[in-house]
Structures are given as structure tokens and as C-alpha cells.
Amino acid sequence: MEEEVPCYFVCPISLHLMRDPVTLPTGITYDRDGIERWLLTAGTCPLTKQPVPPDCDPTPNHTLRRLIQSWCAAEGVVRRVATPPKPPIGDDRSRVASLVSRIGANNNFTSTELLAALRELRDVASESERSKKLVAAVPRAVDTLVGVFIIASSATASAAVCCDEVLEIISSLELSEKCLARVIEANEALSRSLVGALVSALQRSNAASRAHAALLLRSVTAVMSTNSLASLPEQLFGEVVQLIRDKQVSSRAVTKAALHVIVGTAPWGRNRVKAVDAGAVAALVDMLLDGPERRACELALGALDRLCVCAEGRAELVAHGAGVAAVGGKALRVSDVATDKAVRVLRSVARHAATAAVLQEMAQTGVVGTLCVVAQSEEQYGERTRERARETLRRHARAWRSTPCLHHHLQAMYP
Missing domain, CATH: 1.25.10.10 (Leucine-rich Repeat Variant)
Structure with a gap:
């Protein structure tokens, strides 16, 4: 049976046998590795909560270290201790x-x-x-x-x-x-x-x-003031769009960082228009067509949702040959978050860019049927998502309710 370690040989942070005990000015002894990591972020003694100066060097507790070594030798657990101190x-x-x-x-x-x-x-x-x-x-x-x-x-x-x-x-x-x-x-x-x-x-x-x-750009834009965000240069969005398109150079992490930049900066100033002018909508639609992994798909739909708030973004989406279909195709198939974002984009299009050609495209590509399913799925999707789907369907009920593109079982689900 393993011998119980004396409590005063145990580091209060790691709760393991100390390898290199050191003492703070507060009088409390810790293992060097544990307390150095703690002080780099906290700056206080973990037990007493007293402040510790940034330039404090914990004092080696040679007496306790020799006692630990002696105990380990006597109990046959010499290998637990120690390596030379850092x-x-x-x-x-x-x-x-x-x-x-x-x-x-x-x-x-x-x-x-x-x-x-x-x-x-x-x-x-x-x-x-x-x-x-x-x-x-x-x-x-x-x-x-x-x-x-x-x-x-x-x-x-x-x-x-x-x-x-x-x-x-x-x-x-x-x-x-x-x-x-x-x-x-x-x-x-x-x-x-x-x-x-x-x-x-x-x-x-x-x-x-x-x-x-x-x-780094993703991290910086996340903490910038709104005034600074509102004055971001147009070149930034051009480079971000290039990162989204450059599949050979950009890793998943880099692509996600670029998507986060668009999502985080779009609401401020004219950033939506700057991103649209840089080709962001087409790049995002093409990305959806390539079948990205779940989180990237959610971010791409979130970015489209932000960009479709402005008329320029909606115009670019409906002008893309597969824009509406790409967005509708991700609803129901990726995640609840993706479905919510897709419904938001489709509602923006239906509210402000619903020409006869667009309404016909939404029916022919299965978007109307998808909205019917979302509107009736009470257990799977949130109330707000379902209400957005119902609002979109009600807005153009005259054009869609009797369309031959809508299967009879979906017509029965039409709100």
C-alpha cells in the first residue's frame, strides 16, 4: 500500500509532492513550478490573498527540500522527487x-x-x-x-x-x-x-x-473602440476576403479568423458596404458551396446575415447565381445555429429584395419548403427562428402558397 504523503510536503496549488519548495514573503511555501505560473497571472499569494511584488523571487526552502528527499528515500519513492530546480x-x-x-x-x-x-x-x-x-x-x-x-x-x-x-x-x-x-x-x-x-x-x-x-487582427478588432472600428480602411476588407478565398494558403484557423473579423466589424460605420465592395458576399457564397465544416459554415452565414442588413449586400446575394440556394441549402442540414442564421438572411431578402424572379427562385430551389419545415418544428428550433420563418412565409403567401414547386405535404404545413 502506498505511504500517505505528509501534508506539509504537499504543494497547496498542485496538491502533489513538492519537487522544489520555495517560500513567498507571506511565509507560505509552494512548489516552484506551481507558484511561478500562478504569480505570472495573479500576482497574489494563493492562500493569504496578499499582493506579491512583480519582481519577487521566491526563496528556496532548502530545509524542507532535504526533508522531502529524506522521506522519499526512506519510503522508497525517491523517483518522485526531484529534478534539479529551474x-x-x-x-x-x-x-x-x-x-x-x-x-x-x-x-x-x-x-x-x-x-x-x-x-x-x-x-x-x-x-x-x-x-x-x-x-x-x-x-x-x-x-x-x-x-x-x-x-x-x-x-x-x-x-x-x-x-x-x-x-x-x-x-x-x-x-x-x-x-x-x-x-x-x-x-x-x-x-x-x-x-x-x-x-x-x-x-x-x-x-x-x-x-x-x-x-492577431481578429484579436485586435475584438477589443477596439467603436470609433476605431468605424474608420477601418477599405484595404483591410480586401485582404480579409482574399484570406477567405485563398484555400491553398489559409488554414482553417486563419479562415475562421477572417470570418470573425467580418462578423465583428460589420455593424460599425460603413464597414458592411466596404466588405461588400471587396467581394465578401460572393466569397462567402462560394465558401458555402464548397461545404465547409460546421463552425466555418455558421460563421459564414453569420457574416452574410450582417452584410444583408444593407441594400448592397442583399443585391450582391440575389445577383449571385447560387446565392439564395446556397443559404437555403444550409438550413436544416448543419446545426441549429446555421439554420437560425440562414433564416435571418432569407428573411432580409424576402423583406427588401423580393422581386418576382427572386420569389420564384426561392420556390424552385426549395427555400420555401425549408421555411415551412422550420416554421413547424416546435421541438428543434427556437421560437424566434420559427417566427422569422413564419413571417417570411406570410409576407409572400400569395406567391408561394399555390406554387407547383411546393409539394402537397409542405402546402399543408404552410402557416
Whole structure:
């Protein structure tokens, strides 16, 4: 039977036998790995809730460590303990702070010294999750990297290598929305400059940088102010549409990021019209025809729903040879969310773009029958979705109720 571990040998965070016990200024001892991860995000003692200074280096508890080793040796569980302790987090923090200082002080974006510092910082961030959090937590690190990326993106073409390196570092940190918001909220002009730099990165041929820029663009637009969102450049939507169309270069994650950008930015200013002018509606319809996976299909329909709020978006949808059919074909077949989004798009078309030709197309392509099924499916779809379907059917009942395209069992379901 396994010997019970003494409670004072157990880390309060992991509840496992401590490998490298260290003590905080609060007097509480934890395993080094657990408390360092905790302090990178929380900044307080887990048990006492007292604040811990950002530059605090937990003190190694050598006495407790020797006691644990002795106990493990006596109980025959020596292998549980320990590996040599990790370098103190303070040493790593000093190293990162030094690299950030070198990067921020160097204005020559083609110098070997700057590239060397960037690559060293990139290597540090790629070591582990702990290292990523450490880089992001060092004061002014993210601000410095963003500033260098913005300035380098507007410099000469020879600075592209520097841009790519900085963008890779920023993307690897997987910054939280809270961190990004802190960086860009203090300066509205900074958010516009950052968007411009990301657009420049999307316009380059480097596939890896385009992917990093797309993922970062999604995160940045999610925390931008409404004023900044309302003034997004037209080039942004052109590049986003290109990401949706470029199946050979864009991964699923990149495509979804592009879809999120359209969904998140469309309501503000003239962004709907900008996206439509960039060819977003045709790209989204073509994407639906290619049979995307469930989440991408839901996002594409959500984007079409946002774009069809404006007359330009509806006109593009009905002008596409398969626009209405592609939207109606995803209802009932993908998910409840996709069905709801498809019904919303069809209602917008029926309300504001219902020419005789469009009504005939909706009947011939099975859209009317789909709406009948949704309207009667009380257990599967929400009341709002069913009501939108019923509203659409009632609006054009005279044209659809007696159409020969509607099977007799669907005519019986007609509201």
C-alpha cells in the first residue's frame, strides 16, 4: 500500500509532492513550478490573498527540500522527487527585460543587432508556456513589440524581416483580450496604426506572416473602440476576403479568423458596404458551396446575415447565381445555429429584395419548403427562428402558397 504523503510536503496549488519548495514573503511555501505560473497571472499569494511584488523571487526552502528527499528515500519513492530546480524566475525576467530594452532602443530595423535580439526573444518565448507568460508579463514588453512592429511596417522593404520576426513573437504570446485592450485603449491612434501594420503584413507574400497577422487582427478588432472600428480602411476588407478565398494558403484557423473579423466589424460605420465592395458576399457564397465544416459554415452565414442588413449586400446575394440556394441549402442540414442564421438572411431578402424572379427562385430551389419545415418544428428550433420563418412565409403567401414547386405535404404545413 502506498505511504500517505505528509501534508506539509504537499504543494497547496498542485496538491502533489513538492519537487522544489520555495517560500513567498507571506511565509507560505509552494512548489516552484506551481507558484511561478500562478504569480505570472495573479500576482497574489494563493492562500493569504496578499499582493506579491512583480519582481519577487521566491526563496528556496532548502530545509524542507532535504526533508522531502529524506522521506522519499526512506519510503522508497525517491523517483518522485526531484529534478534539479529551474533557474529562478527573476533571472529569466531580467534576461527578457534586457532583450526588450535592446529592441526598444534600436531604431535601425535592418541591423543585425536588432534581429539577433528579436530572435533571442522569440526563442525564449518558444521554450514553454511559462516562458510565454513571462515575456507577456514583463513591463512594457508587449507595448515595445507592438511599437516596433508598427514603425517597421512603414519603413523600407528591407525591414520586412524585422516585421516578420516581431509579428511571430507577438502571435506566439497568445495575448489575452485584456492585455491587448490595455495596449491599444490608451491611444486610439495606436489601434489604427496597428491595424494598418497588420494590413501591410497581409499584403506581403510571406504565408506565415499573413497567418499570424490574420489571427492577431481578429484579436485586435475584438477589443477596439467603436470609433476605431468605424474608420477601418477599405484595404483591410480586401485582404480579409482574399484570406477567405485563398484555400491553398489559409488554414482553417486563419479562415475562421477572417470570418470573425467580418462578423465583428460589420455593424460599425460603413464597414458592411466596404466588405461588400471587396467581394465578401460572393466569397462567402462560394465558401458555402464548397461545404465547409460546421463552425466555418455558421460563421459564414453569420457574416452574410450582417452584410444583408444593407441594400448592397442583399443585391450582391440575389445577383449571385447560387446565392439564395446556397443559404437555403444550409438550413436544416448543419446545426441549429446555421439554420437560425440562414433564416435571418432569407428573411432580409424576402423583406427588401423580393422581386418576382427572386420569389420564384426561392420556390424552385426549395427555400420555401425549408421555411415551412422550420416554421413547424416546435421541438428543434427556437421560437424566434420559427417566427422569422413564419413571417417570411406570410409576407409572400400569395406567391408561394399555390406554387407547383411546393409539394402537397409542405402546402399543408404552410402557416
